[in-house]
Amino acid sequence: MKTLTALATLAALGAASAASAEIRIGATISETGPAAFLGDPEAKTLEMMVEKLNAAGGINGEQVELVLYDDGGDPNKARTFATRLVEDDEVVAIIGGTTTGATMSIIPVAEDAEVPFISLAGAIEIIDPVKDWVFKTPHTDRMACAKIFEDMKARGITRIGMISGTDGFGASMRKQCLEIAPEAGIEVIADESYGPTDADMTPQLTNIKNRAGVQAVLNAGFGQGPSVVTRNYQQLAVGLPLYQSHGVASKGFIDLAGSGAAEGVRLPGTALLVGDLLADDDPQKPVVAAYVAEYQAEYGEAPSTFGGYAHDAFAILTDAITRAGSADPEEIRDAIETTAGLAGTTGVVTMTPEDHLGFDLSAFRMLEIRDGGWTLVD
Amino acid sequence: MSELMQFLMSGVTVGAVYALVALGFTIIYNASDVVNFAQGEFVMLGGMITTFAHLAGLPLPLAALIAIAATAAVGVALDKLAIEPARGAPVVSLIIITIGASIFIRGVAQLVFDKQLHRFPAFTGDAPIALLGATILPQSLWMLAGAIAVFIGLWAFFTRTLTGRAVLATSNNRLAAQLVGINVKWVMTLSFALSAAIGALAGVLATPVTNTSYDIGIALALKGFAAAMLGGMGNPKGALVGGILLGLIEALTAGYVSSVYKDAAAFVVILVVLFAMPQGLFGSKTTDRV
Numbered sequence: 001m002k003t004l005t006a007l008a009t010l011a012a013l014g015a016a017s018a019a020s021a022e023i024r025i026g027a028t029i030s031e032t033g034p035a036a037f038l039g040d041p042e043a044k045t046l047e048m049m050v051e052k053l054n055a056a057g058g059i060n061g062e063q064v065e066l067v068l069y070d071d072g073g074d075p076n077k078a079r080t081f082a083t084r085l086v087e088d089d090e091v092v093a094i095i096g097g098t099t100t101g102a103t104m105s106i107i108p109v110a111e112d113a114e115v116p117f118i119s120l121a122g123a124i125e126i127i128d129p130v131k132d133w134v135f136k137t138p139h140t141d142r143m144a145c146a147k148i149f150e151d152m153k154a155r156g157i158t159r160i161g162m163i164s165g166t167d168g169f170g171a172s173m174r175k176q177c178l179e180i181a182p183e184a185g186i187e188v189i190a191d192e193s194y195g196p197t198d199a200d201m202t203p204q205l206t207n208i209k210n211r212a213g214v215q216a217v218l219n220a221g222f223g224q225g226p227s228v229v230t231r232n233y234q235q236l237a238v239g240l241p242l243y244q245s246h247g248v249a250s251k252g253f254i255d256l257a258g259s260g261a262a263e264g265v266r267l268p269g270t271a272l273l274v275g276d277l278l279a280d281d282d283p284q285k286p287v288v289a290a291y292v293a294e295y296q297a298e299y300g301e302a303p304s305t306f307g308g309y310a311h312d313a314f315a316i317l318t319d320a321i322t323r324a325g326s327a328d329p330e331e332i333r334d335a336i337e338t339t340a341g342l343a344g345t346t347g348v349v350t351m352t353p354e355d356h357l358g359f360d361l362s363a364f365r366m367l368e369i370r371d372g373g374w375t376l377v378d
Numbered sequence: 379m380s381e382l383m384q385f386l387m388s389g390v391t392v393g394a395v396y397a398l399v400a401l402g403f404t405i406i407y408n409a410s411d412v413v414n415f416a417q418g419e420f421v422m423l424g425g426m427i428t429t430f431a432h433l434a435g436l437p438l439p440l441a442a443l444i445a446i447a448a449t450a451a452v453g454v455a456l457d458k459l460a461i462e463p464a465r466g467a468p469v470v471s472l473i474i475i476t477i478g479a480s481i482f483i484r485g486v487a488q489l490v491f492d493k494q495l496h497r498f499p500a501f502t503g504d505a506p507i508a509l510l511g512a513t514i515l516p517q518s519l520w521m522l523a524g525a526i527a528v529f530i531g532l533w534a535f536f537t538r539t540l541t542g543r544a545v546l547a548t549s550n551n552r553l554a555a556q557l558v559g560i561n562v563k564w565v566m567t568l569s570f571a572l573s574a575a576i577g578a579l580a581g582v583l584a585t586p587v588t589n590t591s592y593d594i595g596i597a598l599a600l601k602g603f604a605a606a607m608l609g610g611m612g613n614p615k616g617a618l619v620g621g622i623l624l625g626l627i628e629a630l631t632a633g634y635v636s637s638v639y640k641d642a643a644a645f646v647v648i649l650v651v652l653f654a655m656p657q658g659l660f661g662s663k664t665t666d667r668v
Contacts, residue, residue: 260504
């Protein structure tokens with residue numbers, strides 16, 4: 001945190017501009033505020049990776065300087081910092097936008113200034129329709145719905161109850177799931193919601209439990225809501241399969257919910273969570289193993305899926321700059337768009353002019369919680 | 379039937395959290411007419427300090443005691459460093475100071491602790507207790523018992539002890555209280571220490587159910603404040619009843635109407651009550667000389 005403030009101050013003073021040829025990469029991330037638990041590992045990941053890259057000689061012999069701002073999850077601040085990044089700091093690319101709200105307010109700035117922008121937020125609106133200068137690394141919530149429905153169908157489940165958080169993530173995922181449910185052959189026959197800070201969801205779950213014909217329950221949400229839902233689910237002994245979203249794909253979720261309550265819960269997650277369980281020929285295995293080891297050594301804690309998003313964004317960017325052989329924003333953009341077969345923690349990325357996310361459903365792994373840890377379902 | 383029971387159980391669980399937070403508001407309000415908006419941060423500190431002390435290897439009861447003592451010390455510091463220097467200021471200014479203090483405490487907490495969600499184990503396990511076809515977690519009973527114990531303690535404090543009456547006297551008329559020999563400064567410090575300790579106790583009891591993180595205080599303070607207003611600000615009975623009532627309204631709305639309208643229904647009831655009885659359900663009428 002201290003180094004960060006110092007870095008930001010230095011950058012703001014323009015003191016760093018005296019240094020030799022450097023590639024400046026900008027980032028505005030929600031290190032504090034309501035999305036801090038997403039933004040904190042993202043910022044730590046970027047700082048760690050820049051340090052590592054510079055120690056190894058930088059990109060094409062040039063050192064990389066990271067200009068990092070903390071937008072606190074506030075879209076207005078994100079926009080201000082994005083403007084500062086392109087106008088004052090003259091960065092060649094921007095990584096950031098921890099939340100969908102922050103990302104949406106950075107997009108017009110990046111588009112106007114013609115600077116490539118890699119978002120770390122989930123919503124599908126970020127890359128659909130495709131915008132020339134905007135890319136993203138996390139799965140979309142629509143893909144999470146599709147992956148969950150696919151697994152349900154495989155278990156013979158067709159009628160489900162949904163319980164969603166009323167926060168941005170929960171509301172967006174609920175909308176996407178309801179939209180694709182008919183074509184996936186899933187019928188949502190109970191639809192409940194809860195506030196993001198609620199302490200008890202037993203009334204909603206009682207209603208779902210008493211609805212005749214419900215075969216499984218899907219909880220769209222992140223933060224603390226899903227852990228309360230999972231505990232209440234056990235308390236009420238609902239006894240049906242419970243699905244959570246990729247928003248809680250972290251060890252922290254199992255700890256919060258308690259391993260007893262979380263037993264048997266399924267959710268779509270990234271390779272990062274199950275690095276040890278991946279097949280030896282899996283292209284993501286070495287990437288995941290290296291990232292986990294480095295992060296663990298640097299910060300003394302296991303990295304989260306969200307840190308993995310930042311890892312992938314930085315990997316895509318350094319790969320693009322290396323291939324472009326130049327730090328010109330337009331050439332970097334073109335190079336990002338031709339990224340091919342880059343193994344990240346989230347998936348194997350292959351961008352095209354029509355696809356600025358770069359991977360499909362196969363990048364998601366269906367996980368099940370067993371004995372307080374993750375197991376692969378498929 | 380079992381449905382209704384489950385909704386009631388849920389209401390009691392959530393209501394106990396609100397009541398515990400609301401009870402914390404009463405002492406400082408009674409001593410100075412100040413609504414302490416840092417009360418939610420005291421709750422957060424109670425939960426966070428316990429979590430981290432427990433993670434460091436201390437047994438849970440000891441961790442909880444340390445958390446309550448440390449939070450009381452924070453309350454004293456808040457009074458000495460921010461409220462006392464502004465002694466002559468109008469109540470509104472003091473309230474704004476507490477808002478500033480809450481932002482400050484939140485900021486320090488995210489640096490000292492971290493930004494993740496935390497929880498420690500429930501005191502007596504997670505096995506639900508079945509009752510008339512519904513279930514309730516043992517921790518909910520702990521919270522309820524805690525809220526009732528704090529209520530009884532406060533009631534006895536304000537009506538049966540000289541110190542408690544000194545607090546009420548200070549609130550009624552500061553100058554007159556001083557004239558009859560009450561150490562007004564000491565009363566204020568004491569009220570902040572007690573309020574902070576009650577807040578921390580709320581955090582200790584509620585964390586196994588609500589989880590905790592550095593920014594949980596705002597949401598809790600808002601609901602606790604609403605509960606205190608509903609019951610009558612400054613009245614321990616009002617805080618207890620207001621909290622449980624608020625929880626029940628929310629749970630019943632979520633169960634029978636729609637979970638979307640849960641918060642709205644609770645606030646509509648509060649508005650209606652305050653229109654009819656501006657002092658809340660149990661608030662005492664104040665008469666001002668004109």
